[in-house]
Amino acid sequence: MSRTRNQKARQVMQSWYSSTAEATILAREIGTLPIVWRPLVTLLSSRSTTGSGYGVFLISMMKGRKEIWDYGTNQWHLDGYKNTLVLSEEIRVTIFGKSAGAVSVGLHSLHPENKGLFTNVISESGSPSFTHVFQTDNNIQAATFLAELLNCSTDNPDPVYECIKNSDSAAMLDAFKSALNDPAKLWQIVFTPTVDNDFVKQPPLDLINLAKTTVPPEVEFLRSLNLINGLNGAEGAMWLFMVEGPKDNYDDLLLSKEDMDNRIIPTVLPTAPELLKSLVRSRYTDWRNPNDPKLVRKQFVKLLGDLYFNVPGIEFSRLHANGSNPGSYMYRFTPLVEQHFVRTPAWSESANHADELGPVFGYNFDYEWAADMKGYTPPDWELNMSERMMVSWTNFAKTGNPNREGETQWPKYSIDDEYYLNIDKEDTVGQFLHAADMNFWREIELKSAKVKGTPLIIFDMTEIPFETG
Known part of the structure; x- marks a missing residue:
């Protein structure tokens, strides 16, 4: 794809910073309309090429109960056209969140009172079943x-x-x-959600357990929606500051086996019985050379990624896909892009947390503000990947199906097959993403409850776990 063509395609999905008349015109040529709704939130409406209707993106980077509740309206004001879209059969609304925003849209997809307000959900690197997403002090x-x-x-x-x-x-x-x-x-x-017995009546983990024997109303509503859920290949790399504190880069970071076993694991699993901590230590050891600091640091990335993203993410997709007619899609984003939003070491072997944002939004970001990067021009292979992703995301908003002719077909995620699309320089289809990790951690939770009589607790992110002295 030429850079000139991509400059137009990049307008398809605007970031939350601005929406200009030129951007609107370019977006209309391609088939979508970007609208800035309020700070940090963007609406994108997508008109079907068949003329059968529209899709509307509500993109959230927000945290906290009030902003979550602000989604709860059945009218979307399109500033550029001075009119109001009322949800109907011809209007399909997609709520879309990244990280904490993904937790937010996940919670909305578990709120039955939202029935009729949206039909599609895109969740990138965040799940409502993340163990410590809820606080008890109402923020x-x-x-x-x-x-x-x-x-x-x-x-x-x-x-x-x-x-x-x-x-x-x-x-x-x-x-x-x-x-x-x-x-x-x-x-x-x-800012995190709370169990307020109104919007969130019970923790999502409780709903997941209930769904093993019954179908709570929250889960029934979730399964009535279409879902794209995804994870990046090295989500845990965003937590490297836990090892040595905040730094300009982590290229030279080394982590000893002793520090991993005696500081990191007890920090992230403060209530786990020692016997279960020993199982975690064993699983997150590279037995080819257990004491190699370069291998230990990679196991750290794997451990933190599994705890906070991978296992909760797969759990959410399984919960959704276990219905009668789910439109469920899973992706894994793995390319080593040239620039990152989160400080990423040169030794990282896959995409860090937030690396997919540039391609998803056509690189239309204020990189200098967001990541202290100036003059970034993506290479051609990233621009080509970006176009594929933008088309898939907007197709999903229009039809509930991300596929398009001429590209690798993205199969549905199901309980039996667990297909997912691996997004990279060339897209491929895989199966059973993080299945072994999922099994290990849920077995650990069950064993923890049996040994101590209380659930396994993962560290509270409001406590600073690293040492800076």
Whole structure:
């Protein structure tokens, strides 16, 4: 694909930063319409080439109960056309989230009261069954810290809430940007959902267990939707700061077997009985050379990826696919792209967390703001991959099916076959992604409950687990 053609294709999926008249015109030529709805949220409507209707993307990078609830409307205001789309048979809405945003859209897909508001879900590297996504303090600590960044009074909760509610978008973005530049601040400003007995009536892990013997209303609603769910090849690389603290790069990072066994594993599994920790130590050891620090660091990436992304992600796809007529699709994104949103070492063997965002959005990002990169021009193979992904994502919004003629066919994910599309320089089809990892960790959870009588708890991300001294 030529760069000129890709410059047009890149307008198909706009990032949340801006929506210009030129971008709208170019997007209409290709068949989609980008609309900026509110800060950090973008709507994309996709008109079917057959004239049978539209698809609308609601893309979320938001965290927290209020922003999750803000999805709950059956009218989507299209600023560029000064009219309102009311959901009908000709309008198909796709909710789309990445990381924490993926947790958010996952929770919405488990909320039966949303029936009729959307038909498709795209979840990238995040699952509502992630063990520690729920907090018990209703995010009071995070809200207080955000209020401090906004120079609000924090004497009691009422002025904190009012100040945050009345802050303008520029001040809010400045506050979050400040936190993004300092990992110690970032962990203090993480907003997560709560089990409020209203929007979230019970933890998703409980729903998964219930679904083994019955079909709760939340699961029934989930299975009525079409789903694209995906994971990147080296999700755990985003957690490398746990080893030595925040650094400019991790190319020279080494991790001893002793540190992995005696610091990292106890940190991420603080309540696990010692017997079960020993099973984890054994599984995440490269027995070709157990004490090689270069191999140990790769096992660290594998461990953190499995805990926080891979196992919960597969679990969510299995829950969805175990229905009577699921439109379920799974992908794995593995290419070693030339630039990354998250600091990624040269020794990484696969795509880090967030690496798919550039291709999905046609590289229409403010890379300098998001990742301190200037003048990035993707190579041709990345642009070609980007076009394939954009077409698949928009096809899914239009029809509930990401496939197109002339490309590798993306088979449905099912309980029996577990097919997935491996996205790379050349796409291929695989089976049983992370099946062994899934089995291991769910067996560990069951054994933990039997040994101690309490569920296995993975570390609370609001606690800083690394040593900086």
